[in-house]
Amino acid sequence: MKSYFVKGRRVNLKWLLHTLTFILCCGFSGQIRYSIPEEMRKGLFVGDVAKDLGLDVRRLVSGRARLAVDDDNKYVALNNNKGHIVVNERIDREMLCAKKSPCSFGLEIVLEDPLELFSITIEIQDVNDHAPAFPKKEIHLEISESTPTGTVFLLDSALDPDVGINSLQSYSLKSNEHFILKQNTRSDDVTPCSFTFEILLEKPMELHPVTIEVLDVNDNAPTFQNSDLDFEISESAALGSRFVLESADDADVGQNGLHSYILTPNDNFILKQHVNPDGSKYAEMVLQKPLDREEQSRLSLKLLAVDGGNPQKSGTVNIDVNILDANDNAPVFNQSVYKTAVIENAPKGTHVITVNASDIDSGSHGQVTYSFSKSKAGIADMFGIDSVTGRIYVTSEIDFEKDKKIEFYVEAKDQGGMTDSSKIEIDIIDVNDNAPVINVMSFTSPLSEDSPAGTTIGIINVKDLDSGENGKLRCTIEKNVPFKIKFNVRNYYALITDATLDRETLSEFNITVIASDAGSPPLLTKKTLNLKVSDVNDNAPVFSYNHYSGFIVENNSPGVSIFNVNAKDPDENQNARVSYILEQGEIGGSPIFEYVSVNAEDGVISAVRSFDYEQIKELIFVVKAQDGGSPPLSSNVTVKILIQDQNDNPPQVLYPVQTGGSVVAEMVPRSADVGYLVTKVVAVDVDSGQNAWLSYKLQKATDRALFEVGLQNGEIRTIRQVNDKDAIKQRLTVIVEDNGQPSRSATVIVNVAVADSFPEVLSEFTDLIHDKEYNDNLTFYLVLALAVVSFLFITCVVVIISVKIYRWRQSRILYQSNLPVIPYYPPRYSDTLGTGTLQHVYNYEVCRTTDSRKSDCKFGRAGSQNVLIMDPSSTGTMQRIQSEKTPWRAHHSIFPTRAVGLAASPLTDVKYLTHCLCFTVLTLRDAVGQENRFCVVSSFCSPVT
Secondary structure (H helix, E strand, C coil), X not given: CCEEEECCEEEEHHHHHHHHHHHHHHCECCEEEEEEECCCCCCCEEEEHHHHHCCCHHHHHHCCCEXXXXXXXXXXXXXXXXXXEEECCCCCHHHHHCCCCCEEEEEEEEECCCCEEEEEEEEEECCCCCCCECCCCCCCCCCCCCCCCCCCCCCCCCECCCCHHHCCCCCCCCCCCCCCCCCCCCCCCCCCCEEEEEEEECCCCEEEEEEEEXXXXXXXXXXXXXXXXXXXXXXXXXXXXXXXXXXXXXCCCHHHXXXXXXXXXXXXXEEEEEECCCCCEEEEEEECCCCCCCCCCEEEEEEEEEECXXXXXXXXXXXXXXXXXXXXXXXXXCCCEEXXXXXXCCCCCCEEEECCEECCCCHHHHCEEEEECCCCCCHHHHXXXXXXXXXXXXXXXXXXXCCCEEEEEEEEEECCCCEEEEEEEEEXXXXXXXXXXXXXXXXXXXXXXXXXXXXXXXXXXXXXXXXXXXXXXXXXXXXXXXXXXXXXXXXEEEEEECXXXXXXXXXXXXXXXXXXXXXXXXXXXXXXXEEXXXXXXXXXXXECCCEEEEEEECCCCCCCEEEECCEECCCCHHHHCCEEEECCCEECCEEHHHCEEECCCCCEEEECCCCCCCCCCEEEEEEEEECCCCCCCEEEEEEEEEEECCCCCCCEEEECCCCCCEEEEEEXXXXXXXXXXXXXXXXXXXXXXXXXXXXXXXXXXXCCCCEEECCCXXXXXXXXXXXXXXXXXEEEEEEEEECCCXXXXXXXXXXXXXXXXXXXXXXXXXXXXXXXXXXXXXXXXXXXXXXXXXXXXXXXXXXXXXXXXHHHHHHHXXXXXXXXXXXXXXXXXXXXXXXXXXXXXXXXXXXXXXXXXXXXXXXXXXXXXXXXXXXXXXXXXXXXXXXXXXXXXXXXXXXXXXXXXXXXXXXXXXXXEEEECCEEEEEEECCCCCEEEEEEECCCEEEEC
């Protein structure tokens, strides 16, 4: 079966028969016509094209239906989802078509895959949205005060852009006492004429009023004041010109008064009668036929005034009209229409045609000049005319594509202003001077990179304003791009993909479309279309490094930035927007987010809290980089942060132990020689590196010439021979400094007893213990006084019970009293490294209050099992004291000082809560390591385990 095309749509013959009825109903072959009023709001319904074209709405969506309109004609839009045409912007009929009626514009609906075209015409109906307006807001007339009543004055016409019944229909004038615009009539009422008198009668006297009404009799004829009226009227007077005539007078009234005017019959004037506001009547002559002085130079007329009486009476006045000469003959062209042809792009000055007009008037009235009529703008720019000879010639470039045929009027005018016009029709001969025009009807950019081959990305329409062979077109695209162009119908082409696209390889293409005509020589046009390839989230973020390492100094401020990680995503926009997330993890049993945080935007890793190198040396965690695609893609990287040590810990002296209740003295025999090892100061620094390198210096000494301290190992040795003159009590102050910047230090006091026997030592150290006794007693009495004041607020019964409980507890304390243990380090201990600084770390804490029952003395486990040694002799002393039932008493407190001591076994952790307010232990060690302890009891003491 054969196929046909109906407005761009391929149909077979059977289908064509079914749709013939629809085409006839539309009124046009394959066209739809809608009619809407102007000034409709945006979005209002125009027509259901899906229904009228017999198309499924799904076809409009799948075919990406669109309206093919010019850029300056976007009055309507197509709603593909409903198949409706709706108003897109305000439509002004007067701006679109001016006075043209009917007013309409056309458009086409374009469908793709396959390409189909449908023509639609939309007619715009006029709405009365413009009021009539005068060209000027004010009309200025100069009228002499002697102007007779009835004189006519012509006014400017008003303009109304609307058409039909919405255009100008009538005029009206605001009421005033001087002018009227239309005729007003009045009833002919007459006031009765009468007089009244009275009749008097006598015997009896009677009075009778009598009224006599006088009836009018038509005894007066209408009369004119003048017997003759003279008028001078130019033969050029316009039709409708009015000439007011003299009014007649009639002494009668009512029906007998003046009734009407009658003018002698003639061809040039007619008579119009008017009634003044006072009831008087007047007449005027109106010119109804032009005057021609050449035919008749003078007119004699009579005006007759007639009353309404019976018999009727009249009055007459003669009217003489003298016709003045005027230029009443216009020039006449010898042809009403002139036809010619000219080639487009003809050079300036090219002769087109010569027109000719004649005027039968003589003299100056017969001299004719030629000009273009002003009825069409732009003609004077293309053509010129000789005002004397009527020769028309080319003055500017003529374009066939703008005007295939030019029509205008030429005017011939004499010196009196009389004119005639003739029509000029010029056919423009086409030449191949226009290159093809490429119109992109639709173009999809950006295009998704995952679009399959064969995807339609654009519809192109090619036009050539030339005609014939010059207008035949061919359209191609340049090679080396993954696209091709496919011809459809009526110079419409589809631009489709020829291969798959990859945005990361090439993100945009410049597609050059070439259109050429079949002229000689042929003309061609190129148009480059820039196609951007839109991104699909097919790439995960990639970190700049496989792993990241950084460091931060301990004791940092919370929130300080450490460094940042960076990841890049080759995708773009949201798919390339990388967010950084801290993966779940733990460090030392705590979540990683309690230590560090990562900025989601820039990947800056910040410290959440201050770090302590002594507690944690490094942080290892995972950071995830995730893009903003849907679904998102991500990658991970391992981050390692090293904590750098800071010199924030001073050295800690492990030996000799500084206790508050015991005095430990190193005993040096008087026979000690030079270099005798008195003792060794043992200190550690929990920092690392050079911050833990310790040096020992002797800060103060009773005799600086007797002792020295090893700078690296802390050993206290004699630097000369001990003699009898040296004091028994030697007090050395040793300062221990680390190598940090700035350095930190600790001091320790070493008591040395230079003696060969213990009695010598005991007397020398008595003063030292007395000093401590006073301070401790003062603290005790302050606490006791505070307790007494508090008890004053308690009732007597509570006081008595409390005293009994207190005594009972004191007896318990006495019963359970015990001696403290004093830890020490033998002087024979030697550093394993030979540097004087131990490699082992000791953690301990001493807590004491005035109420020692609530005090804890804590020693953590030693870092090594070879550091602290329990003194067997002291242990035995404690056992002996505990075995005795009677508490220690003394008449005189020699050492009234609290002492807390603890020896830590390398195999166990020991925690003692000790209440000691009474014991003071003096430990003396001789040169061979033997020790003697002296304990003086001034109160009760009991250890609590």
